[in-house]
Amino acid sequence: GAVVSQHPSWVICKSGTSVKIECRSLDFQATTMFWYRQFPKQSLMLMATSNEGSKATYEQGVEKDKFLINHASLTLSTLTVTSAHPEDSSFYICSARDGGTGKTQYFGPGTRLLVL
Amino acid sequence: AQSVTQLDSQVPVFEEAPVELRCNYSSSVSVYLFWYVQYPNQGLQLLLKYLSGSTLVESINGFEAEFNKSQTSFHLRKPSVHISDTAEYFCALQIQGAQKLVFGQGTRLTINP
Numbered sequence: 001g002a003v004v005s006q007h008p009s010w011v012i013c014k015s016g017t018s019v020k021i022e023c024r025s026l027d028f029q030a031t032t033m034f035w036y037r038q039f040p041k042q043s044l045m046l047m048a049t050s051n052e053g054s055k056a057t058y059e060q061g062v063e064k065d066k067f068l069i070n071h072a073s074l075t076l077s078t079l080t081v082t083s084a085h086p087e088d089s090s091f092y093i094c095s096a097r098d099g100g101t102g103k104t105q106y107f108g109p110g111t112r113l114l115v116l
Numbered sequence: 117a118q119s120v121t122q123l124d125s126q127v128p129v130f131e132e133a134p135v136e137l138r139c140n141y142s143s144s145v146s147v148y149l150f151w152y153v154q155y156p157n158q159g160l161q162l163l164l165k166y167l168s169g170s171t172l173v174e175s176i177n178g179f180e181a182e183f184n185k186s187q188t189s190f191h192l193r194k195p196s197v198h199i200s201d202t203a204e205y206f207c208a209l210q211i212q213g214a215q216k217l218v219f220g221q222g223t224r225l226t227i228n229p
Contacts, residue, residue: 006159032215043206043219044160093159097215105210105217107152107160 003027004096006108013084014116021079021111023094030096033077034105035069038091050077084115118143120207122220130228131199137192137223139181139207147209149190150217151181154204163205166190177201202227 003026013019023033032051036044048069050056056069066088068080077096081088091112095105123138141147148167152160164175171183181192190207207220 004159034215034217041224043221046216049215095160095217104150104162104165106162109159110157112157 002098002104002106004030004094004106004108006094006111008111009109010112010114012114012116015085016083019081019084019113021081021092021094021113023077023079023096023108025075025096025106028096028098029074030077030098031074032097033071034095034097035067035077035079036093036095038093038110040091044093047079081113084113086115089113089115118147118209118211118218120209120218120220122205122207122223124223125221126224126226128226128228129197132196134195135193135197135201135225137205137207137225139190139192139220141188141190141207141209143188143209143211146212148212149181149183150208150210151175151179151190151192152206152208154206154222156203160206163192197225197227199227199229201225 005024007022035047038044047062048056048058050069050071052071052074058064071077091110093110095107097105119142121140129135150165151163153163154160164173166173166183174180179194205223208217210217
């Protein structure tokens with residue numbers, strides 16, 4: 001149980017294009033999902049908290065117009081990197097909080113983005 | 117503000133040796149504590165967690181961690197490691213009633229044959 005999937009697992013795109021990453025909770029309902037960014041050999045940096053049916057809450061320094069987050073259902077959240085640039089290249093990881101137990105975050109496998 | 121400090125960025129050990137990965141936290145309010153493991157090019161997997169009750173918590177693959185409130189620590193231990201334990205380990209805290217996780221910097225555990 002408590003499986004979170006991400007799609008795609010990796011993506012290469014040209015500078016200036018937009019990329020959408022999906023995060024799904026497969027066997028539980030996630031009222032809250034989180035999006036993280038991880039640079040090589042570093043810890044996870046929380047980008048935003050996404051609650052189903054409402055606007056995401058972004059961490060300080062994260063551009064909300066660049067990183068669009070949508071949480072339209074209890075099992076799906078999407079992160080769209082708009083007008084991607086090479087400095088956006090990173091490992092993006094989502095997590096979902098089990099609405100039932102409420103205390104544990106389960107993480108997706110991550111999406112590696114490379115912007116050329 | 118809350119913080120998590122993992123005192124060792126890298127820990128090399130020989131196979132079948134014991135290991136301890138240290139984690140200290142700072143918080144003025146009650147917290148939940150977690151250990152996550154990240155294998156290369158993968159997301160994080162929950163290893164074990166302390167929410168309440170017994171201060172010693174165990175995982176299914178032989179790891180254990182002990183919550184020590186007086187020392188504000190949550191060190192991770194395993195009596196005998198395997199090559200497959202090679203990974204990055206993250207300690208994290210969550211304020212009770214809040215949603216965010218605060219992560220430590222991570223400890224890279226390398227097992228040598």
